[in-house]
Amino acid sequence: MVVDGPWRRTAEGAGLVDEDGHVSSTIFAEMSALALRTGAVNLGQGFPDEDGPEAVLAEAVAAIERGENQYPPGPGTLDLRTAISEHQRRFYGLQPDPQGEVLVTAGATEALAATLLALVEHGDEVVTFEPFYDAYGGLIALAGGRHRTVKLRAPDFQPDPDELRAVVTDRTRIILVNTPHNPTGTVLDRGTLDLVAELAERHDAIIVTDEVYEHLTFDVRHVPIATLPGAAGRTLTISSGGKTFSTTGWKIGWLSGPRELVTAVSTVKQYLSYVNGAPFQPAMATGLRLPDAAFTAIADGLRGKRDLLSAGLSAAGFDTFRPDGTYFIVADAARLGFDDAAAFCRALPELAGVVAVPLSAFCLDRHDPDYASLVRFAFCKRIEVLERAVDGLARLRS
Numbered sequence: 001m002v003v004d005g006p007w008r009r010t011a012e013g014a015g016l017v018d019e020d021g022h023v024s025s026t027i028f029a030e031m032s033a034l035a036l037r038t039g040a041v042n043l044g045q046g047f048p049d050e051d052g053p054e055a056v057l058a059e060a061v062a063a064i065e066r067g068e069n070q071y072p073p074g075p076g077t078l079d080l081r082t083a084i085s086e087h088q089r090r091f092y093g094l095q096p097d098p099q100g101e102v103l104v105t106a107g108a109t110e111a112l113a114a115t116l117l118a119l120v121e122h123g124d125e126v127v128t129f130e131p132f133y134d135a136y137g138g139l140i141a142l143a144g145g146r147h148r149t150v151k152l153r154a155p156d157f158q159p160d161p162d163e164l165r166a167v168v169t170d171r172t173r174i175i176l177v178n179t180p181h182n183p184t185g186t187v188l189d190r191g192t193l194d195l196v197a198e199l200a201e202r203h204d205a206i207i208v209t210d211e212v213y214e215h216l217t218f219d220v221r222h223v224p225i226a227t228l229p230g231a232a233g234r235t236l237t238i239s240s241g242g243k244t245f246s247t248t249g250w251k252i253g254w255l256s257g258p259r260e261l262v263t264a265v266s267t268v269k270q271y272l273s274y275v276n277g278a279p280f281q282p283a284m285a286t287g288l289r290l291p292d293a294a295f296t297a298i299a300d301g302l303r304g305k306r307d308l309l310s311a312g313l314s315a316a317g318f319d320t321f322r323p324d325g326t327y328f329i330v331a332d333a334a335r336l337g338f339d340d341a342a343a344f345c346r347a348l349p350e351l352a353g354v355v356a357v358p359l360s361a362f363c364l365d366r367h368d369p370d371y372a373s374l375v376r377f378a379f380c381k382r383i384e385v386l387e388r389a390v391d392g393l394a395r396l397r398s
Contacts, residue, residue, distance in 0.1 A: 026134070027361040031345060040349035041389040043309075043377045044357045046182065046327045050382055052246035052287070053294060059286040060250075063279035072278045074270055076104020076254065083285035084254050088237075092227050096256035103262050104281065106273040107251035108212045108240040109135055114269040115208055115236055115255065116143040116174070124173035129159060131362035131371065133182050133210065145173070149364065154332070154374070155321050157186035161195055168199040174206050175199065177225060180213035183362045183376045184330055185323020187220045197231040206261070207235040212253075215244045215295050217325035218303040226257070236261050241284045243327070244298060246380075250280040302327070302379070305386055309379040312390030316352075317397050318375075327380035330359060334373040336396055341375050353392035 028045060035042035051057055075081060081098035088094040096102050105111040112135065120126060122144035128136050130149035140147045148167050150159045168175060175196055179188040200207045207225055214222045226235040240253035255265065306322075310329055313320045318331035338344040341358035348354050359374035360367075379386060 027342070027345075027357055028134075031355050031357055034346070034349055035355040038349040038353070038355075040353045040355045041381075041385055041392065042355045043379070043381065043389055044345075044355045046378045046380065047248045048246040048327075048380045049385060050246060052244075053290060053298075055290065056245050056247065056283050056287040060279050060283035063282045068279050068282065070278060071275050072104075072281055074275055075102070075266060076275075077281045077285075080104055080252075080254075080281040080285045080288075083288040084256060087288040088256060092224050094224070094226055094232070094237075094256070097259070100259045101262055102254060102256045103266050103269065105253045105255065105269060106276040107242065108210060108238050108253040109139075110251075110269065110272055111238045111240075111253050111255045111265070112136070112176075112208070112210065113139050113142070114265045114272055115238070116140060116145065118264045118268040119206060119261070120145040120173055125169070125171045126174045126176055127167055127172055127205075128176045129178065129181065129188075130364065130367060131183050131359055133178060134362055136176060137364075146171075147364075148172070149367075151367070151370065152181070152184055152186065153370070154330070157181065157184040157321070157330075158189055159192055161191070164192070164195055165199065168203055168205065170203050172199075172203050172205045174208050176208045176210065178210040180211075180217055180222060180325030182213065182326055183328050183359060184321070185326045185328045187217055187222060187324040190223060193223060193225050193228060197225060197228045200234055201230060205234070207231060209235065209237050211237060211239045212243050213326040214239055216299055216302055216327070218299060218306065218323075220324045222325070233258055236265070241287050244295070245284075245287045247280070247283075247287075250277055250284070252277050252280050252284045305379045305381070305383065308383065308386050309377060309390065312386075312393055313377065315390075315397065316393040327378050329377050329379060331375050331377060332373050333375055339373050341371070341373050344373075345375060352389075352395050354389045 031044040081102040084102050085096050085098045116139050120143040124145050125148050126140045126145045127148045130151050150164050150167050226232045226237050236255050236257040238255045242248040313331045317336045321330045323329050333344050345358050356375045356377045359371040
């Protein structure tokens with residue numbers, strides 16, 4: 001098994017065993033514990049602190065009361081698979097067959113895990129952009145793959161096309177694309193998506209997309225790679241409803257794509273969670289069928305929170321990189337005199353009553369210096385919580 005990067009970064013919030021047999025904590029667990037200990041506002045973890053649409057919540061309650069509490073079908077309920085297919089057609093013009101081209105999973109992370117375990121052979125290369133959602137490194141290692149990365153750099157966090165061309169080779173099995181992107185908040189531009197599709201065809205690679213923030217974009221439109229010419233036949237599209245509908249604890253995700261790829265992933269998935277979330281599956285189907293105005297309102301509400309925190313960070317003295325999507329905003333603490341974001345984040349609860357995480361937590365060790373002073377803040381919190389955070393951050397200016 002080849003591992004590029006430390007085990008301590010393989011799963012957000014989880015403790016993992018190091019080479020000496022000791023359980024080590026991730027920076028996320030450390031920062032959350034620090035928030036509890038100090039009473040600081042926790043903008044380190046990416047989950048909302050308020051519930052999603054009432055219709056979605058009510059359907060979950062109704063499903064429990066109807067007795068939908070036992071194992072659902074292995075691929076997911078037909079109604080949810082149909083709702084996912086309808087959603088893909090409605091928003092993107094894609095038409096996956098609910099019977100064989102859609103699979104319901106225990107969150108997007110299980111979809112990613114099952115996909116990598118199913119499709120990656122020992123020594124195959126998997127390309128991601130960096131920084132990357134921290135589970136990617138561990139999942140690639142578990143599949144026996146070699147992790148190769150293409151850096152995203154401030155201020156726009158778009159990749160250099162020549163670097164992408166250099167990293168994708170005939171050894172590449174999967175190009176794993178996360179857009180809208182956690183942790184930077186960027187939405188990859190059309191030129192990058194076209195290049196990914198071109199390179200995948202040239203090198204006969206599979207494209208796997210992580211689109212969990214697909215409806216949480218603000219100033220640009222999300223374009224799934226599967227909609228690009230020639231890409232659908234080699235693309236597995238992964239998403240979930242947890243971020244869109246503020247139901248992250250339900251862990252209802254899905255993937256869609258070519259039947260032979262979905263079948264391969266299903267073969268592995270049955271030995272992971274088997275099935276999950278029986279009463280939440282009809283609720284998620286309800287969410288996916290909400291009117292367009294509901295999706296617009298969700299994004300608009302989050303945009304206002306982004307703008308509030310962005311303004312507060314700038315006023316506090318950070319150089320701030322305005323995100324086009326997701327729950328997250330990246331800020332540079334260097335102008336405040338902090339060149340080590342990890343040390344800064346450990347001091348921030350005392351300095352400002354706020355918790356955040358260093359962007360280097362989403363990078364390979366050897367690339368830490370490239371992101372040394374950058375910090376990720378989550379703005380998916382109640383307005384009053386963000387206002388409290390902004391008030392605390394203002395103390396840094398003084």
